[in-house]
Amino acid sequence: MGLEVKNVTKTYGTKIAVDNISFSMQKPGVFGLLGTNGAGKTTSIRMILGIIKKDSGDITWNKKQVIRKNINFGYLPEERGIYPKTKIYDQLIYFAKLKGMNTKDADKSIKYWLKRLELEEYTYMLAEKLSKGNQQKVQFITSVMHNPDLIVLDEPFSGLDPVNTEILKSVMIELINKGKYIIMSSHQMSTIEEFCTELIILNKGKTVLQGNLKEIKDSYKANKLEIEVCEDIKNIIKDAGLELIFEKENNYQIKVNSEEQGYELYNLLAKNNVHVNKFEIKKPSLHDIFIEKVGASK
Amino acid sequence: MKDLITVAEFTIKSMLKRKSFIISMIIILVLIIIGFNIPNILNKITDDNDWNSKILLVDNENIFEGTLESLNQMDSAYKFDIVTNNLNNEEIKQKIENGEYDCCLKFLRNETGVTIEYTVESVASFGEIPEEVLEAFNMLYTNVQISKLNLTPEELQNLNTTFEVKVTETDENPASGDQFAIMLLSLALFMAIHFFAYQVSSSITTEKTSRIMETLITSTKPRTIVLGKTIGAGIVGLIQIIIIGITAVISAIIFLPKGALDGILDVSNITPMLGILIVVYFILGYFFFALLYALTGSTVSKPEDVNSANSPIAIIEVAGFYLGYFSMLNPSSKINVLASILPISSPFSMPFRVIMGTATTFQIVLSVAVLVLSVILVAQISVKIYSSAILNYGTKLSFKDMLKIYKNKE
Numbered sequence: 001m002g003l004e005v006k007n008v009t010k011t012y013g014t015k016i017a018v019d020n021i022s023f024s025m026q027k028p029g030v031f032g033l034l035g036t037n038g039a040g041k042t043t044s045i046r047m048i049l050g051i052i053k054k055d056s057g058d059i060t061w062n063k064k065q066v067i068r069k070n071i072n073f074g075y076l077p078e079e080r081g082i083y084p085k086t087k088i089y090d091q092l093i094y095f096a097k098l099k100g101m102n103t104k105d106a107d108k109s110i111k112y113w114l115k116r117l118e119l120e121e122y123t124y125m126l127a128e129k130l131s132k133g134n135q136q137k138v139q140f141i142t143s144v145m146h147n148p149d150l151i152v153l154d155e156p157f158s159g160l161d162p163v164n165t166e167i168l169k170s171v172m173i174e175l176i177n178k179g180k181y182i183i184m185s186s187h188q189m190s191t192i193e194e195f196c197t198e199l200i201i202l203n204k205g206k207t208v209l210q211g212n213l214k215e216i217k218d219s220y221k222a223n224k225l226e227i228e229v230c231e232d233i234k235n236i237i238k239d240a241g242l243e244l245i246f247e248k249e250n251n252y253q254i255k256v257n258s259e260e261q262g263y264e265l266y267n268l269l270a271k272n273n274v275h276v277n278k279f280e281i282k283k284p285s286l287h288d289i290f291i292e293k294v295g296a297s298k
Numbered sequence: 299m300k301d302l303i304t305v306a307e308f309t310i311k312s313m314l315k316r317k318s319f320i321i322s323m324i325i326i327l328v329l330i331i332i333g334f335n336i337p338n339i340l341n342k343i344t345d346d347n348d349w350n351s352k353i354l355l356v357d358n359e360n361i362f363e364g365t366l367e368s369l370n371q372m373d374s375a376y377k378f379d380i381v382t383n384n385l386n387n388e389e390i391k392q393k394i395e396n397g398e399y400d401c402c403l404k405f406l407r408n409e410t411g412v413t414i415e416y417t418v419e420s421v422a423s424f425g426e427i428p429e430e431v432l433e434a435f436n437m438l439y440t441n442v443q444i445s446k447l448n449l450t451p452e453e454l455q456n457l458n459t460t461f462e463v464k465v466t467e468t469d470e471n472p473a474s475g476d477q478f479a480i481m482l483l484s485l486a487l488f489m490a491i492h493f494f495a496y497q498v499s500s501s502i503t504t505e506k507t508s509r510i511m512e513t514l515i516t517s518t519k520p521r522t523i524v525l526g527k528t529i530g531a532g533i534v535g536l537i538q539i540i541i542i543g544i545t546a547v548i549s550a551i552i553f554l555p556k557g558a559l560d561g562i563l564d565v566s567n568i569t570p571m572l573g574i575l576i577v578v579y580f581i582l583g584y585f586f587f588a589l590l591y592a593l594t595g596s597t598v599s600k601p602e603d604v605n606s607a608n609s610p611i612a613i614i615e616v617a618g619f620y621l622g623y624f625s626m627l628n629p630s631s632k633i634n635v636l637a638s639i640l641p642i643s644s645p646f647s648m649p650f651r652v653i654m655g656t657a658t659t660f661q662i663v664l665s666v667a668v669l670v671l672s673v674i675l676v677a678q679i680s681v682k683i684y685s686s687a688i689l690n691y692g693t694k695l696s697f698k699d700m701l702k703i704y705k706n707k708e
Binding site: 097 | 515
C-alpha cells in the first residue's frame with residue numbers, strides 16, 4: 001500500500017506551478033511537503049486529490065488513480081471553510097454522509113472527535129459563533145471522522161493557539177499510531193521535524209531537496225554551539241577565534257566548523273573557572289536547511 | 299444518487315431554517331390573508347352608511363304605486379328614503395342643507411309622462427342624477443304601466459325578447475378560456491421560476507465565499523453538488539408555492555362571499571391533466587434557468603457580484619417571459635407557436651396555449667422535448683464550468699474565460 005507521485009507537472013498559462021516532481025510514501029507515517037509561499041505545495045496536493053488536473057505525470061495509490069472509489073482519503077484544505085449559518089453537528093453529519101458513512105456510524109464518530117478535540121459544548125451551536133481556532137478544529141474533524149487511509153493536511157497548525165496546537169499534536173500521534181498515511185504541508189519547521197520521516201522541499205515548483213529527514217540531517221556537520229553560563233564570556237569566545245551568532249542574558253549561540261571546536265571552547269571555559277549550565281553542539285535544524293536550500297536557489 | 303439526495307436534503311434544511319426565508323414566508327401569508335379580507339374590511343367601513351349617498355324620493359302622486367321601495371334592494375352606493383306626502387321646495391331645501399340628504403327627486407305627472415324635479419346642493423359637487431338610478435326609475439315605471447294592460451304570459455314574454463348569440467369561429471383552433479386568469483398564472487409561474495432559480499446562484503456564491511468548496515468537492519462530485527442544490531432549492535420552491543396556494547384557497551373559502559371571484563377569475567378550464575402539465579413546465583423551466591444561474595453563481599467570489607453576473611440570464615428570462623406573455627394576446631399567431639417551443643419562453647407560454655386549446659399534441663410533445671434537451675445541454679455546460687470555476691477566487695470570470703473552460707477537453 002502506498003502513494004506514488006511520478007514526474008508530475010502543472011502549468012497555468014506560461015507559469016510553471018509544479019515542475020516535474022516525484023516522491024513516494026511506501027509506509028504509514030507523516031510525509032512533509034515544504035516550501036515558500038507559491039512554491040507549489042497546494043497545487044501538488046490538489047493534483048494528488050484530483051481537484052485539479054495535472055498536465056503530465058502519474059499519481060497513484062496502490063497503482064490505482066487517487067479517487068474516492070479507490071481510496072478513502074481525508075483533506076484539510078489551506079482555505080478554511082465552514083457553513084457559518086449551520087450547526088456544527090448538522091454540517092459534520094452532512095460531510096460524513098457525503099463521505100459514505102451511515103447516520104449511526106457518523107453520529108458515533110462525530111461525537112468521539114468533538115470530545116477528542118474539546119468541542120463538545122459547541123455541538124449544536126451555529127458555526128459562525130465559534131472562534132477561528134475552533135472552526136479550524138471542526139474542519140479537521142471533517143478530514144478524519146470517516147477513518148481515512150490517506151490524510152492530507154494543508155497547514156494544519158496555522159492559526160492555532162499553543163493549547164489547541166498541543167491537542168492537535170496529540171491527535172497526530174494517535175493517527176500515526178493507527179497506521180495512517182499523512183501528507184502534511186507546513187511552514188512551521190518544528191512541527192515538520194516533530195512528525196515527518198520523509199519530506200520534499202519545493203521552491204518555485206521545483207524540488208530543491210527530498211528524502212529521509214534523519215538522513216538529510218545526518219549529512220550535515222555540526223555547525224552551532226549553544227552555551228548557557230552565569231557570566232560574560234564574549235572575550236573567551238573571541239580568544240578562541242569563534243564567531244558569536246547571538247547572545248541573550250548569558251545564553252550564547254556560536255558558529256563552529258566541527259564538534260572538536262566546541263569541545264576546545266568547553267575546555268577553555270573550564271580553565272577560566274566558568275560554570276557552564278548548558279552545553280549543546282547542534283547540527284543544522286530543518287529551518288536552517290530550508291533557508292539554505294531555498295535561499296541558495298533564489 | 300445517495301449523495302444527490304444528501305446534498306438536496308441539506309440544501310432544503312438550510313433554506314427552510316433560514317430566518318430570512320421564514321420571515322418572508324410569514325409576510326407573504328399575512329398579505330394573502332389580508333388581501334382576501336379586503337372586501338370584508340370595505341364592507342365594515344361602508345356599513346356605517348357614511349359611504350352611501352342618501353337620496354330622498356318624493357312620490358306624492360303615487361306614480362310608482364309603492365314600487366320605489368325595491369330600489370333599496372339594489373346593489374348600489376345609494377340609500378333611498380321614500381315619502382308619499384307632498385313636501386314643498388322649502389322643506390326639501392332644508393333637508394338637504396342640514397345634511398339629512400344629498401339630493402332629492404320629486405316625481406310629478408305631466409302631459410306626456412313624468413317630470414323629475416332634481417334638488418341638490420351643487421350639481422358640480424354631487425353630479426347629475428346617476429344613470430343607473432334613472433334606468434331603475436324607467437324600469438319600475440314601465441313595469442307599473444305594463445301590469446295595467448293585463449297581458450297574457452306569452453304577450454309578456456314577447457315584450458321581453460332575449461337575444462341568443464351563436465358564435466362561429468373561422469380559426470381551426472380557436473382560443474378559449476379566461477385571458478385574465480391565464481396571464482395571471484403565467485406571471486405567477488414566471489415569478490416562482492425566477493425567484494427559486496435565482497436562489498441557486500446565491501447559494502453557490504455563499505459556499506464560495508465561505509471557502510468550503512474544497513472540502514465539498516473532495517467529498518462528492520461537482521455534478522452532484524450542482525444538481526443536488528438545484529433539486530433542493532426547487533423542492534423548497536414547490537413547498538412554498540403549495541403553502542401559498544393552500545393559504546390562498548382556504549382564505550378564499552373562509553373570507554370571500556360565494557362566487558365573488560366568478561366574474562374576475564375563471565379557472566374552470568384547468569383540469570387535472572393541465573395541472574400536471576403546469577407542474578412539468580414549472581419543473582423543467584426551473585431546471586433550465588436554475589442551472590444557468592448555478593453557472594453564473596460559480597463564476598463570482600463575492601456576494602455583491604452575484605447580481606451583475608446573473609444579469610445576462612435575467613435578461614434572457616425576462617425576454618422569454620414577455621415573448622410568451624404578449625404573444626398570448628394573439629393566441630393563434632405564429633409567434634405564439636414559436637414562443638411555446640423555444641426553451642426560454644415555453645414554460646411561460648405552452649401551458650396557457652393548452653388552456654386556451656390552441657396547441658396541438660405534436661406542438662406539446664415538441665415543446666417538452668426541446669425543453670428537456672435544453673435542460674440536459676445546460677446541465678452539461680453548467681457542471682463543466684462550475685467544476686473549474688468554483689476554485690477561482692480572483693476576479694469574476696468573463697464569458698471568454700467560460701468558453702475557454704468549456705472548450706478545454708481535460
